Amino acid sequence: MTSRVMLISPAITEALREARFDDGCSLDASGRRLAEAAAGTLPAADLVVCSPTVRCRETAAALGLRAEDAAPLAALDAGRWRGSTLADVSAKEPESLARWLADPESAPHDGESVRAVCDRVGRWLDTVADGAGRVIAVAEPELARAVVVRALGAPESAFWRTDVPPLTVVELSGRLGRWNVRLGRALG
Template identity: 75%
Template sequence: MTSRLVLVSPALTAALREARFDDGCPLDAAGLRQARAAAGSLPVAEHVWSSPTVRCRETAAALGLDAVDAPELAALDAGRWRGETLAEVGAREPEALAGWLADPTAAPHGGESVRAVCERVAGWLESAGSREGRTVAVAEPEVVRAAVVTALGAPASAFWRTDVPPLTAVELSGRAGRWNVRMGHPL
């Protein structure tokens, strides 16, 4: 059985523009316009999921998707760095930030490590791969990164080498444990 999975990254928010760890902010006016303009551009799907974050829910709604929240697609828990920019964290905790970016098992912020996100997403991919038909999921950029790393069988250290622009789609096809990846195309 072949499964098809389309992962859509959320539209623009102030947090994404500012390289800020998600703080629950909504889509900005430009992001909302772009998402509404892309409505109808996704293939029909039997299963539609969304990260429970505000920006993913709003993106799904603007795209005209009736999505169900999937906790496994939640944003990386940035712990005490939540709401801060990379520049702010780097100025205050340069060694901690450098360690987090270099070591997938590190979680100096008290939240989730990159490896933990990859493992969480791998579990979700396993269940998505067992469903027949197409699945569309609006997911945080780090979740899309983790899915690509997992699908390619790459080490968690490859996580930071994958860019996920706003409002793009990455397609996975195959079955759990054996995925093909079609890299992000804009909606």
């Protein structure tokens, strides 16, 4: 049986507008409005899950989805950088930031490495490929990146080369660990 997985990135938040590591903020008014406008456009699914973050839960609700939290889809743990802007981290810890962006095993923020996120999400993808049918997951952009990396067997350095804009869909279809990937379709 072919499995189908749709990963939907959350709507815009203040943190995203400010290029800030997520700190649990809610969707902003425009993000909520855009998500609500896309409600009803998604196909029926056998499993609907979301990252256990505020913005993913709120996006799922605005889309009219009754999503369960999926622990394997937790956002990348940014450690002590949580709530900081990328510009602040770059100014205070330029070497650490450069190392984190260049080395998938690095976690200078005392959080989670890119490799750890890719491995975690890869294990989740393997489990949903075992006959879950159609899966819809509202997931943080970094998780969609990690899914693409694992689904294509790409090197982890490709993680930073994949853009996942708000309210877009990454779609996977396949069976037995062989995936086809469709990127960047806007909702609505």
